Amino acid sequence: MKHNYFKISLALLLIAATIAPAFAQKSMELTMEEAINLAIKNSNQLKLSNAKVDEAIANYHEMWDNHLPDLKISGSYLRLDNPTVDLKVKLGGSSTDTTKKSGTSAGVKVNQAAYGMANLTMPLFSGFRVKYGIESARFLEQAAKLDAEKETEEVVMNAINAYTNLYKSRKEIDLVEENLKQQKQRVADFTNLEKNGLLPRNDLLKAQLQQSNVELTLLDAQNNFRITCINMDLMLGLPENTELVPKIAIFDLPEETSSLIKWEQMAIENRKDVASLGSREKAAGSAIKATKGEYYPGLALTGGYLAADIPNLVTITNALNIGIGLQYNLGTLWKTGAKMDLAKAQLHQIQASEGILNTRIKNEITHAYYNYILSQKKIEVYARSVGQSMENFRITKNKYDNSLVTTTDLLEADVAQLQAQLNFAISQADAFVAYKKLEQTAGLLVTTPKPVK
Secondary structure, X not given: OHHHHHHHHHHHHHHHHHHHHHHOOEEEEEOXXXXXXXXXXXXXXXXXXXXXXXXXXXXXXXXXXXXXXXXXXXXXXXXXXXXXXXXXXXXOOOOOHHHHHHOEOOOOXXXXXXXXXXXXXXXXXXXXXXXXXXXXXXXXXXXXXXXXXXXXXXXXXXXXXXXXXXXXXXXXXXXXXXXXXXXHHHHHHHHHHHHOOOOOHXXXXXXXXXXXHHHHHHHHHHHHHHHHHHHHHHHHOOOOOEXXXXXXXXXXXXXXXXXXXXXXXXXXXXXXXXXXXXXXXXXXXXXXXXXXXXXXXXXXXXXXXXXEEEOOOXXXXXXXXXXXXXXXXXXXXXXXXXXXXXXXXXXXXXXXXXXXXXXXXXXXXXXXXXXXXXXXXXXXXXHHHHHHHHHHHHHHHHHHHOOOOOHHHHHHHHHHHHHHHXXXXXXXXXXHHHHHHHHHHOOOOOOOOXXXX
């Protein structure tokens, strides 16, 4: 029996050893440029935008095809039930008096017929409906492409945000782990001092409590990093068990920043939504012209070919025709007015949207600009605080070694030093995100930024 249990246990261990690697967490170093490229490649939103671009291109081609000629071919074979044939042209041979009086040919039996025809219509003038329809479709195609570019910028900005969050989470873990090593060493030193009667037990307990607090902080940081990795894996289209390691050293920020007015001007010139709305306004103007063209008649070049065979009666071949056709629908005189009102209303909506968009751009630029200025000032303050906290810890440590301050003072100085280092690291990442947000708001966000020097 024991032998069977041993076999089962061994089999389970082998199965576990086989399956475990499949669930092992994979590690992957990732630069910001690689993250952006993966986000663009796997974004469902961009796939939808590209589909809309394809639709706009197809619509343009459809409108462009309207000025091409139409060629229609038809043919039929008919079975007839002894129809009465009345020929207006005299046939050779004799006929009875009854036939002459009635005008019906005698001896002509028709029970089948076949014909084939081809008609070609080439539009020459359609009241400019085709011309401005093509023009409107072309502007809508441009608008769709600009919308897709704007969506791309949003995906890039989301990737930058996610990557910097990943960096901040990893940086926090690194700093806390380093501090935890110091805490463990301090607890070990205090334990030896306490054993030798050189340190009150209360001070040792304070150091141990500080170590426990740092361990809890590390657990929170590791959990945040794990959640950040999963969210970013989903964004980049990677397996959810992939642990991402941000490969970044220094965030690249410009030495000088343009004025707020300059940023507003750049936004008006470079924003994709501004250009898209401009294209839609042009499309609406062309749509008005196309609708107005319905008041004009249509002129087309026509041509055709006819062949027919009616046994015992007539055979027609090589019946060619060519001419010019004029068409005018009188109903347009009272129907086109409503279409014109609708087209003009759509144009007025777009023009009103332009004013709303310009106001929103100014608000967005102002908000992004001052957020970036604030982030720069925070970097300066946190940089000073790092030096101050390090100097404060050094002085406090010297005083503690000379029994001039308590253990609580030493631990508080240590915590302040760790917090200052975290704040400085995070402020650099936040400033980079703030600048990229300013670029995005101005329509200048590049698709492959290079934040690493």
